[in-house]
Amino acid sequence: MQNWSLLIKELLHNPAHIGAIAPSSKSLSNALAKHIPQEKPGKIVELGAGTGVITEAMLEHGIPAEDIIIVERSASMVHLLREKFPQITIIHGDAIHLDQYVAQESVKAIISSLPLRSLTQDIVQTISAHLDNLLTPGSYYIHYTYSLFNGSGHTAQNLQKIHTQRIWRNLPPARVEVYVRQ
Numbered sequence: 001m002q003n004w005s006l007l008i009k010e011l012l013h014n015p016a017h018i019g020a021i022a023p024s025s026k027s028l029s030n031a032l033a034k035h036i037p038q039e040k041p042g043k044i045v046e047l048g049a050g051t052g053v054i055t056e057a058m059l060e061h062g063i064p065a066e067d068i069i070i071v072e073r074s075a076s077m078v079h080l081l082r083e084k085f086p087q088i089t090i091i092h093g094d095a096i097h098l099d100q101y102v103a104q105e106s107v108k109a110i111i112s113s114l115p116l117r118s119l120t121q122d123i124v125q126t127i128s129a130h131l132d133n134l135l136t137p138g139s140y141y142i143h144y145t146y147s148l149f150n151g152s153g154h155t156a157q158n159l160q161k162i163h164t165q166r167i168w169r170n171l172p173p174a175r176v177e178v179y180v181r182q
């Protein structure tokens, strides 16, 4: 219930940056987490972790907490995330500055809940350029969209889509997309 009430509160306060009417379901969270490559070394960066349900799924899939870095813009969400996951690095910041936050890290996957379709084109282009520049060949970008049939939201040039799956058990239904950096 804590997840729902915080998300709705944030949605009313800042609809464009939340872009969701409910926390991600277990089905959606699992469908995202299962694609993170476990065998490769490197960090997993989670953008817009919100209430942390996808973070939870990553931990349940065996991703070590010390391998996860969260970047979340909302102070209230960061407060909740720090309570839930004291062992995870949580950056209270904006994904448009992602290059500064992870400059020293080797990143093997970026997993995102960012509502790209409701953010401004400038922001989407900046974040997409970070995806192109920070990911090295063979690393992953994994996200979901509420656009069930087409359109991914990002404008990154060097990502090849390798998997897509519709998740009906989510409010609203969503589509997972998995990309590999070329």
Ligand SMILES: C[S@@+](CC[C@H](N)C(=O)[O-])C[C@H]1O[C@@H](n2cnc3c(N)ncnc32)[C@H](O)[C@@H]1O
Residues within 6 Å of the ligand: 007, 017, 018, 019, 020, 022, 023, 024, 025, 047, 048, 049, 050, 051, 052, 053, 054, 071, 072, 073, 074, 077, 093, 094, 095, 096, 113, 114, 115
């Ligand atoms: C769709 S909600 C997250 C839903 C999450 N999967 C959950 O179940 O709680 C999107 C999240 O992205 C965050 N966000 C939006 N724009 C951001 C940005 N530019 N940088 C970092 N976080 C951002 C919002 O604060 C919000 O927590």
